[in-house]
Amino acid sequence: MAFALGADGIFFMNSDDDDGVLQAVTKELRACWGDRLLGAGYATLGPAAALQRSLRDHLDATWTARRDITSEAASSDAVEASKILRGHRDHRVFASIGLPDHLEDPRPGVAAVRAQDLGMIPTTGAEKGPVPYRKLGMIRGAIGDSPLGLAAWGPTSLAALTTLPSHVFVSTAGMEGFQYLDPDLFRTCMGRVAEAVARTAAGPSNPWW
Numbered sequence: 001m002a003f004a005l006g007a008d009g010i011f012f013m014n015s016d017d018d019d020g021v022l023q024a025v026t027k028e029l030r031a032c033w034g035d036r037l038l039g040a041g042y043a044t045l046g047p048a049a050a051l052q053r054s055l056r057d058h059l060d061a062t063w064t065a066r067r068d069i070t071s072e073a074a075s076s077d078a079v080e081a082s083k084i085l086r087g088h089r090d091h092r093v094f095a096s097i098g099l100p101d102h103l104e105d106p107r108p109g110v111a112a113v114r115a116q117d118l119g120m121i122p123t124t125g126a127e128k129g130p131v132p133y134r135k136l137g138m139i140r141g142a143i144g145d146s147p148l149g150l151a152a153w154g155p156t157s158l159a160a161l162t163t164l165p166s167h168v169f170v171s172t173a174g175m176e177g178f179q180y181l182d183p184d185l186f187r188t189c190m191g192r193v194a195e196a197v198a199r200t201a202a203g204p205s206n207p208w209w
Contacts, residue, residue: 001181001183001186002181002186003033003036005183005186005187005190006186006190007186008037009036009037009038009039009060009061010029010033010036010037010038010039011038011039011040011041011061011063011169012025012026012029012038012039012040012041013040013041013043019042019043019044019045019053022040022042023040023053023057026038026040026054026057026059027057030057030058030059037060037061038059038060038061039054039059039060039061039062039063039092040053040054040057040059040061040062040063041062041063041064041065042062042063042064042065043065045064046064046066046068046075046077046078046081047062047064047066047068047075047077047078047080047081047093047095048077048078048080048081048084049077050062050063050064050081051081051084051085051091051093052084054091055084055088055091059091060090060091060092061091061092061093061094062091062092062093062094063093063094063096063123063169064095064096065096065099065101066096067096067099067102067103068095068096069095069096069097069111069114069115069118069120069122070105070111070114071105071106071107071108071109071110071111071114073114074114074115074118078095078118078120079118081093081118081120082118082119082120085118085119085120086119092121093119093120093121094120094121094122094123094149094167095115095118095120095121095122095123096123096124097111097112097115097122097123097124097139098111098124098125098135099124099125099151100125108124108135108138108139108142109138109139109141109142109143110142112124112139112142112143112148113142113143116143116146121147121148121149121166121167122139122143122148122149123148123149123150123151123167123169124136124139124148124149124150124151125150125151136148136150136165147166147167148165148166148167149165149166149167149168149169150165150167150168150169151169168193170186170189
């Protein structure tokens with residue numbers, strides 16, 4: 001249904017932080033959707049272990065929620081993942097930068113450049129406050145037109161964006177939980193993206209679901 005409604009790819013994440021279940025499901029998805037973009041978001045694995053698992057399962061993309069790259073340094077695990085990634089240039093690794101549950105990083109743009117230098121796509125989350133996309137703007141200013149991910153977690157605020165990411169991650173399950181897909185919310189999301197695109201010169205190249 002997500003593909004039929006316009007998603008370029010599906011990222012599967014387990015809301016109970018069970019990466020074992022996640023692996024079983026992504027294998028099943030790959031068997032069913034061999035020609036589509038599929039990725040996994042890991043809650044408990046570091047970048048290197050997550051990337052290795054994704055590659056073994058023939059996935060197209062990897063995302064970890066851990067805070068492995070900051071404006072101060074990249075973890076040894078992130079550096080190791082970068083070395084692995086050099087042999088798999090087509091694989092996308094999304095590096096979490098300044099997510100809402102991370103410690104505040106005053107220089108998210110510096111962290112984003114660090115992730116970019118490691119061959120990863122910096123990915124941040126929606127913010128609260130009077131300027132909800134300040135961090136997104138700082139990152140975009142630091143990396144220019146390079147790929148940038150936004151984990152929006154909801155479809156309704158995307159039309160407010162003044163600078164668009166290249167990859168948008170949204171959860172459209174609503175109150176029913178991660179195991180459900182609300183098609184009406186997903187249509188709303190795609191409409192919001194279209195509105196944002198209409199106001200800017202370029203739009204997201206990969207609105208993952």
